[in-house]
Amino acid sequence: MGFKEYCFKKSLWLFHFGGASCNNCDIEILDCLTPRYDVERFGMQLVGSIRHADVLLVNGSINRRDKARLLDLYHQAPKPILVVAIGACGCTGGIFAEGDTFAGPVDKIIPVDAYIPGCPPKPEAILAGIVKLLNKK
Amino acid sequence: MIRNLLYYLIFPGFIFIGVIGGLLSGFDRKITAWLQFRKGPPLIQPFYDFIKLLLVKETILPAKGSIVTFLATPVFAITGAALSGIMILLPAFHYNSGFSGDIIVIFYMLTIPSISYILGALAAGNPLASVGASREMKLIMSYELTFLLVLAAIVMKAGMTIRISDIIQAQVTQGPFIGSVSGVLLFLVLIFCIQAKLGLVPFDMAEAEAEINHGAFIEYSGSAYAMIKLAKYMMMFVLPALACILLLGGMRVDGIHILWTVLKVLGVVLLITLIRNTNPRVRIDQAMRFFFIWMNLLVIIAFVLILFGL
Numbered sequence: 001m002g003f004k005e006y007c008f009k010k011s012l013w014l015f016h017f018g019g020a021s022c023n024n025c026d027i028e029i030l031d032c033l034t035p036r037y038d039v040e041r042f043g044m045q046l047v048g049s050i051r052h053a054d055v056l057l058v059n060g061s062i063n064r065r066d067k068a069r070l071l072d073l074y075h076q077a078p079k080p081i082l083v084v085a086i087g088a089c090g091c092t093g094g095i096f097a098e099g100d101t102f103a104g105p106v107d108k109i110i111p112v113d114a115y116i117p118g119c120p121p122k123p124e125a126i127l128a129g130i131v132k133l134l135n136k137k
Numbered sequence: 138m139i140r141n142l143l144y145y146l147i148f149p150g151f152i153f154i155g156v157i158g159g160l161l162s163g164f165d166r167k168i169t170a171w172l173q174f175r176k177g178p179p180l181i182q183p184f185y186d187f188i189k190l191l192l193v194k195e196t197i198l199p200a201k202g203s204i205v206t207f208l209a210t211p212v213f214a215i216t217g218a219a220l221s222g223i224m225i226l227l228p229a230f231h232y233n234s235g236f237s238g239d240i241i242v243i244f245y246m247l248t249i250p251s252i253s254y255i256l257g258a259l260a261a262g263n264p265l266a267s268v269g270a271s272r273e274m275k276l277i278m279s280y281e282l283t284f285l286l287v288l289a290a291i292v293m294k295a296g297m298t299i300r301i302s303d304i305i306q307a308q309v310t311q312g313p314f315i316g317s318v319s320g321v322l323l324f325l326v327l328i329f330c331i332q333a334k335l336g337l338v339p340f341d342m343a344e345a346e347a348e349i350n351h352g353a354f355i356e357y358s359g360s361a362y363a364m365i366k367l368a369k370y371m372m373m374f375v376l377p378a379l380a381c382i383l384l385l386g387g388m389r390v391d392g393i394h395i396l397w398t399v400l401k402v403l404g405v406v407l408l409i410t411l412i413r414n415t416n417p418r419v420r421i422d423q424a425m426r427f428f429f430i431w432m433n434l435l436v437i438i439a440f441v442l443i444l445f446g447l
Contacts, residue, residue: 003188004188004193007184007188007189007193008193010185011189035174038175038177041177041179042178043179043182043186047351049350049351049354051355051356051362052354052357054189076197078358079194079195080195
């Protein structure tokens, strides 16, 4: 692993995109930043602007309106960007998969690097997903 | 000639200020984590962030906006931070005695990073960046007068000299200025000015990340944002060093005095971090009122105390 890649993995900045979510995954993501789980010890922090992001966290079912916005965000992000689909809705569509307004799970719209299933995934599961993401490649 | 270049580029210049500033920013993040009962990132986390932004990430240019200004202003910010740092540290470490009036030049140099952030934000062509720039502008207008008054009070206390090395010399002969009542008042005001200059809570409204998404820096990415981060790290060292020199009795780098110097700088940074972690963000009008009325009042009281020799 090269020096540049090492620095990149030591400092992943997260940007959170919630689709038509029921808010459970959003709360579990915020749980990871609390003192109990503390992902900042891996150098991760939540940023407010997509221009600073290294990881795009997507949760919730993506409906037709969200699709355009998700594509916009993906194109606005500086490359390289990693995409993580969180929760059953993000990974497969979950119970909304056959809905009328559903526009496809995240990986049909943009390339996804890691999937974290669960409804909602526990913070431990999100941490395990992050570790897998760091060990990838 | 070579010697001067080494002073400016390596020690105590550009590279030294950048490295120490990065370590102090890591210290700041570590203390923040401990205050929230977290483990926190490693101490060298700012270097990982900087190298990632500089070497790995793509730099996106604004489609509607002035690209030259957008890219030049981070460089101006670094230049201002580094030059003011060198002018502060050269007399502080006794490499040379500076020149008469260097405290005024330092005052102007310390404003350059904030002005560059405003110009860069306005060149980005983003509405949220404009909001951030306008807030930063109002913040500059509120704290600069107070900062200038503090410097004037210190000049008066040191016996009407506008040379940094003479101010340090005055403190060597009559003890650090913070040992007097007026010194304590000036230190309090200077800490709040530093807080506003660094853009930390409670005066981070220009960068309010939950409200206007990093405000002035919203459009910066990749190496341009790395430059802005570097300027911020440098200011994290330069401003506490200025506080040490003006009020805490200077910084010496010989023998056991290195320990006291390190402790002084760490103490000032710790104080800034504690203020930052125990306060909410204030509105811009509250910040202006805070500086215009209360902080200026404290400095004027300090002036009167200095006249009476306290």
